[in-house]
Amino acid sequence: MTQTASPTFAIIGGGQAGAEIAGELRKQGFDGRVVILGEEAALPYKRPPLSKAYLAGGLAEESLYVMQKAGLEKANIEFRGGARVVQIDREAKQLKLSDGSMLAYDKLAIATGGRARELKIPGADRPNVLLLRTIADVEKIRALAQAGKRAVIIGGGFIGLEAAATLVKHGVQVTVLEGLPRVLARVTSPEVSAFFERVHREAGVDLRTGVQITSFEYEAHADAAVTHIHLSDHSRVEADFIIVGIGVVPNTELAEGAGLVVDNGIVVDDCTRTSDPDIVAAGDCTNHPNEFLNRRVRLESVQNAMEQGRAAARTMLGKPETYKMVPWFWSDQFDLKLQMVGISTGYDQIVIRGDLASRAFAAFYLHEGHVIAADTVSKPLDFMLAKKMVAARMRIDPAQLADETVALKSLLPAG
């Protein structure tokens, strides 16, 4: 690295991870130049409210910001909004922006996150077919989502279900179309999926699983909206607007173009280092080793973006520390708070603690007697304890775990 009197640490991507890296650099005492280059115009912001309170219209844009303008200025962090990086020249250690300008860096962090996966069928480019990833996306949805309108949500994952819950509460008629036999199939058990399906149906959502979209129906002229969706069971659903929530594609093209190793995410080590010693990466765009899971993963979670972001900052400062994290996640739907810790894939026993009908319970996932993951619904205290059980992969008697008369805390080692 060319040591300059005041080195420049550049961050590509002004999302949750990018902001965390910048903040942590300052917290660690770095007094060089910190520049965040963000393609979106807005200051770095939190995405979770986009499908929840912000979609509902209850929040001002500023409340989404990870750091307000004054905070960025105080920390002497330069934020350049609307600045898209189009090339990383690793040899010259320079970034090229879409407006043709260049920025030299000493150390670089890539925090480019992901983008919503697009549906690849004719008509998906029509003006009423929308994604849900950015503030701009939500503005478009809100413009069409008046009470009484018909929304069709494609995808029964977290984003689709959160959007369904928010919209139906506001009087929109919502249909959710999920191609797999159950919602949330990739992330939870059939029991928890069935619980959320019931909750959505009871709230008035027309939830259809195991259905494939065969085509969109629309008039020929370019601005014409999609009016109907045709399904594999030969049914036809009417729509005023459509939200596509079928997953996230990591933004790795820039890293790939620079010759960094990419494989379902930018490949980093447990200190967030890429294959270039002067470049780290953090957040949704990374494929990283997870000690707890004993394999590589690419996570899409705020917690990961924040913790990995902090690790990335320390590595940039030459103080690498192994980044360890038990994955956890949350989702708010209606009055319910789903919190998940660990990854339940591969469990051989499920233990339900509490009554699903009461809308507050915990599902523990065991593998060979050890707790490997848990989902709790509106049980925040149980979640705190479940995190400890999962982190320690505790062996717990399933009968005691299921018995609500046995305090969960008493199943953990004292202290």
Ligand SMILES: Cc1cc2nc3c(=O)[nH]c(=O)nc-3n(C[C@H](O)[C@H](O)[C@H](O)COP(=O)(O)OP(=O)(O)OC[C@H]3O[C@@H](n4cnc5c(N)ncnc54)[C@H](O)[C@@H]3O)c2cc1C
């Ligand atoms: C609607 C919604 C709800 C969510 N709810 C939850 C939740 O409840 N709980 C949870 O844990 N997680 C949730 N998430 C996921 C969470 O928001 C993400 O995991 C998190 O935002 C990842 O942060 P990031 O910084 O890695 O990426 P992003 O937030 O995607 O930020 C990356 C930024 O980099 C910019 N960028 C990309 N390429 C370039 C370039 N070439 N030049 C300059 N800038 C570039 C992008 O425009 C973007 O602004 C939700 C996500 C969405 C969309």
